[in-house]
Amino acid sequence: MTNRREQLISYAVLGVFAIIAIYPILTIVLLAFHRRSDLVTGFSIPDAPTFDTFRMAWEEGGFNHGLVNSFIVAASVSLLTAVLATLAGYAFGTMRFRGSSALFYMLLIGLIFPYEATVIPLYYVFKDVGLTDSLWALILPQIGLSIPFGTFWMRAFFRSTPGALVEAARLDGASSLSTLVRVLLPQAWPALTTLVVLVFMWTWNEFLLALVMIQSDSLRTAPLGLALFAGANRSSDPTLIAAAAVLVALPIVIVYVFLQRSFIRGMFAGAVKE
């Protein structure tokens, strides 16, 4: 079945679509390395690549703040979600208790509903308690929104661990907590890495919540800063906007290059989290 011609066709198909996938990204990267005075049109490769655009975007666009804010938010959300989801997944995956399936289904709903449907009351309640225009307004809701996927993911992990391990630990008189910490967690690193990486990415890329909650320039996340920066410079300078866009996307792309297996594996399990 595998002959030379079929193989060539396969390479051609994969090649063409790989180019399609990479082309828009490449366009924007190349654009960023141009000077405004190059008056770029279309797809063009810079004669003398410049980093000036990046420097200007960094300073004028305030992306130094934006990237730090995004990092604080994404790191807190992904780490706290990992801790909470591990505890909850441990309960769902290894223990029997009344109401477990009802509670689990309630969490599953959270995988599907759009958080456009939560942002309205979140805004007005946070405004009443003075939490808007703070990073808390981004961190707390996104932990809540990441819990369903995290719990679902960790539950699947704990179910996959041999039950004999847990039972043996219990017979030895280990408490449930020490069973978790000493017996199960040492094996959980691959699953936890995937979880942290995905939640970090989703949180980093989040836009709507930041748009609604944040007013101060100094508290903008990177995507919010980028959208406002692009809006303000729309007609003037595409190279500057491109440079800013590259700055915002770069951290995640770097992580992706190193951990792409984790990304891809988790995305399919998180089917509906998108």
Place this chain on the structure above:
Amino acid sequence: MEVSTPSGVGEPDARAGPGAAEGPRLRVRARAPGEPRRVAYLYLAPALVFYLIFAFGPLLYTTWLSLFRWDGLTVGTWVGLDNYSQVLSDPSIRGSFVHSLVLIVFFSLIPCALGLLLASVIAHSRVRGAGFFRAVLFMPQTIATVVVAIAWTWIYAQQGPINEALRAVGLGGIARSWLGDFDFALPALGLVGTWVMFGVCMVLFIAGIQKIPLSLYEAARVDGAGRVRELLAVTLPSLRGELAVALTITTIFALRTFDLIYVTTSGGPGSATTVPAVLVYQNAFSNGRVGLAAAVAVVLTVVIFAVVFLITRIVDRDPTR
């Protein structure tokens, strides 16, 4: 959603878990071992508290708000289901849901069809560097939608690559500002979604196809099946699970789209690219019609639940069950 996860694709134990490292899974348990344990609630509590306060609770609160006329500042008035009748009767709101349907075609149906076709071309041929191709095809998924929006704004711009290419081949007459065009803006944004999603579908389906036993194809050949029949009789039924996952991911993405539209067109020109999420944002945070925004959000949520339910019922139905 557990129901839409095909075996082997969505279970972390297949690849991430220790079972993968140590060999085959030891056993599959229908339920957790041991006697009922009340300590479980202690482990669940922190996660549930966060979820209830910041996700599930607000969802219910939105539903409550949708029954009021409220400008976000003064005291609201109870209007019952008035906001919902407005959602159903207002042509611009109805139009936004129609736009969502168009986006489903571009974000979901086209990528899935394309992915299926390409995956079946590649089928079982051994390709070197499969990991590389997979990583590249998947890449659009990892880029922030705001960045995607900016890249494509440039691609569609008056001086952007598409128009330059058209002018270069003498078709300058049809060059235009694509996102500013009443007829082309929505399909143009749709194609962005196609771009974001086709790689996921391809990767999913290629992985799925490689799990189909070759003997099934050989049997089909013996029965004299051509390529098309092979696709319909062997490939498609075996890819049910993957298809359900792909359709679910992409449809939800299509229905929820906000960032892409907000950054590229803000729903314009006119209301040519308005989608429900944009209406939610505009009504809740700039037009002072919070109740109406909440009603649109609730209807959107219901639509998403209905679509996911339909997909799992129709596509993921196992005929042997």
